[in-house]
Amino acid sequence: MTHPAQLTSYRRILLLTDGYSTPFLAKTAISLLRYRTDDVVGVLDAEHAGQDAGELFGAGHGIPVVDSIVEGTDAVFIGIAPPGGKLPAAWRPTIIEALTRGIDVVSGLHDFLSLDPELTAIAEQHGGTLIDVRKNNEKETATGQPFREGCLRIHTVGQDCSVGKMVASLEIQRELSRRGHDAKFLATGQTGIMISGEGVPIDCVVADFVNGAAERLVRQNDDHDIVLIEGQGSLSHPSFSAVTLGLLHGAAPQGLIFVYEVGRREVKGLDGIELRPFRQLIAAYENAAALRHPCRVIGIAMNGRKVSDEEAAAEKARMESEFGLPVCDVFRDGPGELVDAVIALQQELQR
Structure with a gap:
């Protein structure tokens, strides 16, 4: 389990997205702008310098887009999650400048900066720190032993990658806490870890230990009444289904x-491969999860970012009618209906 305690101590974060400021690539920056707004001093992208982050990303209104490192920055966060997880070569001078100025650099890339001899030497010389959020030492398999009986485990699963599983988990957890419930968000990806300060980078854990890492993440937090476990990948994704199944069996959720x-019609990143029908996917998730622990889908989180309010309302009504489950867009509607479903499941299991 990753516990980079200093991640939540940074109060002047500069997000680096230079040349990659698109929703597809900069989802890490967008989430940090949304959930750590007060801690971000700027977004570094020379092409868009002078704009407002809210104009560029739809989040972080009032935060400037700049073309150089902002004075007083205490950490540069790599704001992208590109396929393959490599550091763009053109960014190296910016990373070196930050380290030379004693500024920490936080990365969620698969390409670990702390293993780069030149960057490590510069950091040591000038007092900066290289933090690779995905770096981990998970080396234990799952035990399959039960969790604390009073801990309700809710897990987000998806139609595909990058549909909003982390956002749904965070929004539900925040609303549960607002209502007075003891609920905690458990991060399983680099962005979630950068937001919450802890978690497991599940897609960078050796395959045999994925279930064990997920199990330990939950066990270390099952003193809470409700845990919201961030989902990864999709059970039908040709590239990333392994981590999805590992999370299902390691976390043993009661509700999905x-x-x-x-x-969305095609699998992200794989042109020409159509997504599976919702009913088939939901059945697959319930059946796969039930091999480890009784489980069912209790609600549907709809990401309507590309449609109008009228189209979103019609879609919501159609899905509710078809599946008989609460459906909501957590940004448009708020997560209230999904929170109600979580509380109803908790009450059901306590009877």
């Missing part, structure tokens, strides 16, 4: 929130 994007 199914997350999808309105209008």
Whole structure:
């Protein structure tokens, strides 16, 4: 389990997205702008310098886009999650400048900066720190032993990658806490870890230890009444289904929130491969999860970012009618209906 305690101590974060400021690539930056707004001093992208982050990303209104490192920055966060997880070569001078100025650099890339001899030497010389959020030492398999009986485990699963599983988990957890419930968000990806300060980078854990890492993440937090376990990948994704199944069996959830994007037809990153029908996916998730622990889908989180309010309302009504489950867009509607479903499941299991 990763516990980079200093991640939540940074109060002047500069997000680096230079040349990669798109929703597809900069989802890490967008989430940090949304959930750590007060800690971000700017977004570094020379092409868009002078704009507002809210104009560029739809989040972080009032935060400037700049073309150089902001004075007083205490950490540069790599704001992208590109396929393959490599550091763009053009960014190296910016990383070196930050380290030379004693500024920490936080990365969620698969390409570990702390293993780069030149960067490590510069950091040591000038007092900066290289933090690779995905770096981990998970080396234990799952035990399959039960969790604390009073801990309700809710897990977000998806139609595909990058549909909003982390956002749904965070929004549900925040609303549960607002209502006075003891609920905690458990991060399983680099962005979630950068937001919450702890978690397991599940897609960078050796395959045999994925279930064990997920199990330990839950066990170390099952003193809470409700845990919201961030989902990864998709059970039907040709590239990333392994981590999805590992999370299902390691975390042993009792309830699932199914997350999808309105209008998405093809698997992300794999042109020409169509997504599976919702009903088939939901059945697959329930059946796979039930091999480890009784489980069912209790609600649907709809990502309607590409449709109008009228189209979103019609989609919500259609999905509710078809599946008989609460459906909501957590940004448009708030997560209230999904939170109600979580509380109802908790009460059901306590009877």
